[in-house]
Amino acid sequence: MFVNQELGSESNYDAVLIGAGVMSCTLAVLLNELDPDMRVLVVEKLHSPGLESSFALNNAGTGHAANCELNYTPVNVDGEIQVQKALEINRSFERSLEFWASMTSLGKLSPKNFLNFLPHISFVEGESDVDFLKERYEKLSRFEAFSEMDWSEDKKELQEWMPLVLEGRATNSPIAGTRIKRGTDLDFGELSIRYMNSLKNSSSVQIEFSTEVIDLRKDNKNTWNLTLKGSSEMRDVRTPFVFIGAGGGALTLLQKSKIPEGESYGGFPVSGQWLVCDKSDIAKRHSAKVYGKASFGSPPMSVPHLDTRWIKGKRSLLFGPFAGFSTKFLKNGSKLDLFGSITKTNIFSLIQAGLKNIDLVKYLINQLTQDHEERVDVLRKFIPLVDKDDWELYQAGQRVQIIKNSSQGGILKMGTEVVCSADGSLAALLGASPGASTAVTTMIEVLNRCFAEKMTTVAWQEKLKLLFPSLSKSSQKDSDSLRNLRDRNDSILGFSQSL
Numbered sequence: 433m434f435v436n437q438e439l440g441s442e443s444n445y446d447a448v449l450i451g452a453g454v455m456s457c458t459l460a461v462l463l464n465e466l467d468p469d470m471r472v473l474v475v476e477k478l479h480s481p482g483l484e485s486s487f488a489l490n491n492a493g494t495g496h497a498a499n500c501e502l503n504y505t506p507v508n509v510d511g512e513i514q515v516q517k518a519l520e521i522n523r524s525f526e527r528s529l530e531f532w533a534s535m536t537s538l539g540k541l542s543p544k545n546f547l548n549f550l551p552h553i554s555f556v557e558g559e560s561d562v563d564f565l566k567e568r569y570e571k572l573s574r575f576e577a578f579s580e581m582d583w584s585e586d587k588k589e590l591q592e593w594m595p596l597v598l599e600g601r602a603t604n605s606p607i608a609g610t611r612i613k614r615g616t617d618l619d620f621g622e623l624s625i626r627y628m629n630s631l632k633n634s635s636s637v638q639i640e641f642s643t644e645v646i647d648l649r650k651d652n653k654n655t656w657n658l659t660l661k662g663s664s665e666m667r668d669v670r671t672p673f674v675f676i677g678a679g680g681g682a683l684t685l686l687q688k689s690k691i692p693e694g695e696s697y698g699g700f701p702v703s704g705q706w707l708v709c710d711k712s713d714i715a716k717r718h719s720a721k722v723y724g725k726a727s728f729g730s731p732p733m734s735v736p737h738l739d740t741r742w743i744k745g746k747r748s749l750l751f752g753p754f755a756g757f758s759t760k761f762l763k764n765g766s767k768l769d770l771f772g773s774i775t776k777t778n779i780f781s782l783i784q785a786g787l788k789n790i791d792l793v794k795y796l797i798n799q800l801t802q803d804h805e806e807r808v809d810v811l812r813k814f815i816p817l818v819d820k821d822d823w824e825l826y827q828a829g830q831r832v833q834i835i836k837n838s839s840q841g842g843i844l845k846m847g848t849e850v851v852c853s854a855d856g857s858l859a860a861l862l863g864a865s866p867g868a869s870t871a872v873t874t875m876i877e878v879l880n881r882c883f884a885e886k887m888t889t890v891a892w893q894e895k896l897k898l899l900f901p902s903l904s905k906s907s908q909k910d911s912d913s914l915r916n917l918r919d920r921n922d923s924i925l926g927f928s929q930s931l
């Protein structure tokens with residue numbers, strides 16, 4: 433890893449990226465591909481990339497493509513299933529695969545280090561949920577993006593898809609599943625490290641670890657001044673462009689930047705927890721990500737799922753999420769984070785959002801009072817024959833849900849949002865879901881909004897076409913071009929239909 437221990441007297445950069453999670457690392461690589469001479473500084477508080485939310489077990493590692501996540505096909509007030517969000521997420525994830533394939537072709541990434549293909553399955557029980565899943569299947573499978581979705585109500589077939597889920601299950605109510613074989617499990621922490629390793633020969637990108645950005649302000653020359661606190665000293669760096677990719681820490685820095693676009697935002701932290709099983713004889717009996725339906729009244733982030741994970745070559749099982757509550761915005765953050773983020777411009781939005789989301793508050797209280805036995809009982813609804821001693825609780829990452837002021841008052845948003853200053857000199861990424869899976873699309877949005885002129889130059893356009901051969905084609909409307917793109921991505925990344 434290329435580490436710049438010494439910033440030296442030259443403290444001016446073309447871009448400073450705060451944080452070395454998957455978002456900033458993606459942006460650093462994209463900027464370097466588009467302009468290898470651009471002087472980029474990545475500043476990371478911890479000692480290595482990808483140790484916060486991007487770290488493998490701090491998230492579920494699902495390559496979110498809406499293959500199996502039922503909350504991406506919400507039902508509207510008329511009872512109709514909406515597919516737009518699922519199509520958008522699927523398109524965004526294909527963009528990530530396209531980028532990883534291009535980086536692999538350039539010899540800069542190796543998919544075996546961070547990506548595994550495995551089936552994505554939705555599984556439901558009970559008549560009304562089976563009806564919902566059937567309708568979802570019928571609507572989605574009409575689109576090329578989901579045309580390879582399988583449907584089954586057959587218990588024997590479902591048992592072949594997911595033996596642990598079916599064994600010992602009472603057979604008195606209807607069950608059903610859909611499956612897409614071309615799903616993924618990802619290690620976003622390892623991906624962050626590999627991205628940074630790919631830049632080790634670049635003389636223009638520097639990364640400074642164990643260094644925190646503690647303040648940022650704009651001077652009268654329209655340059656951002658950032659104060660960096662290392663282990664032994666503080667110093668300032670100057671740059672015309674800042675990306676706040678600080679994960680849960682982004683809101684605090686956005687507020688410090690004082691850009692008017694960031695004023696009304698607030699955040700509400702929800703910690704995740706998993707039950708994890710490392711026993712290899714159990715782990716090897718399940719090879720899929722199986723997503724169920726959130727129980728009535730529960731927030732979307734509570735959708736239960738049982739996942740095969742591959743972390744540094746080791747296979748394990750993960751079940752969750754269970755929620756916890758901490759006032760920290762980062763796992764390695766401070767208990768004062770939430771209180772420090774409350775300002776006179778966002779306090780009313782926070783109160784209004786709290787009052788409108790009593791269900792979330794009730795859900796969190798219920799989750800906080802659960803013990804190991806009760807969590808295992810929830811798991812038993814997924815795997816009936818479970819032994820509680822095979823599973824251990826793991827504290828996952830912090831999600832800071834966005835609270836935003838709107839015409840209806842303060843609202844809690846479940847998605848990810850890029851907040852940019854009007855002049856494009858600063859961008860911050862807030863929110864959590866669909867998160868890392870759509871990092872490439874989100875960072876292209878940052879480029880479009882903050883480097884708008886450069887993005888239209890011939891030089892950048894040519895490079896973009898090399899990295900994203902499909903960029904000029906509309907892959908969702910044109911089924912041939914989507915098939916071609918998938919064939920290309922699959923052959924480079926190693927997906928085999930025989931899975």
Ligand SMILES: Cc1cc2nc3c(=O)[nH]c(=O)nc-3n(C[C@H](O)[C@H](O)[C@H](O)COP(=O)(O)OP(=O)(O)OC[C@H]3O[C@@H](n4cnc5c(N)ncnc54)[C@H](O)[C@@H]3O)c2cc1C
Pocket residue numbers: 450451452453454455456475476477478481482483484485486487490491492493494495496620643644645646677678679680681682685703704705753762828829830831861863864865866867868869870
């Ligand atoms: C429980 C849970 C489950 C999830 N499951 C999935 C999933 O299955 N699939 C998916 O795609 N996404 C998932 N996500 C979301 C995903 O993890 C995040 O979207 C993604 O990791 C965010 O990356 P990031 O780079 O923005 O943040 P992070 O990975 O958190 O990186 C931010 C970095 O900034 C550093 N930093 C913070 N403040 C400062 C500062 N002041 N100065 C310097 N450095 C700083 C931090 O140390 C950290 O390294 C999940 C998240 C959670 C919490």
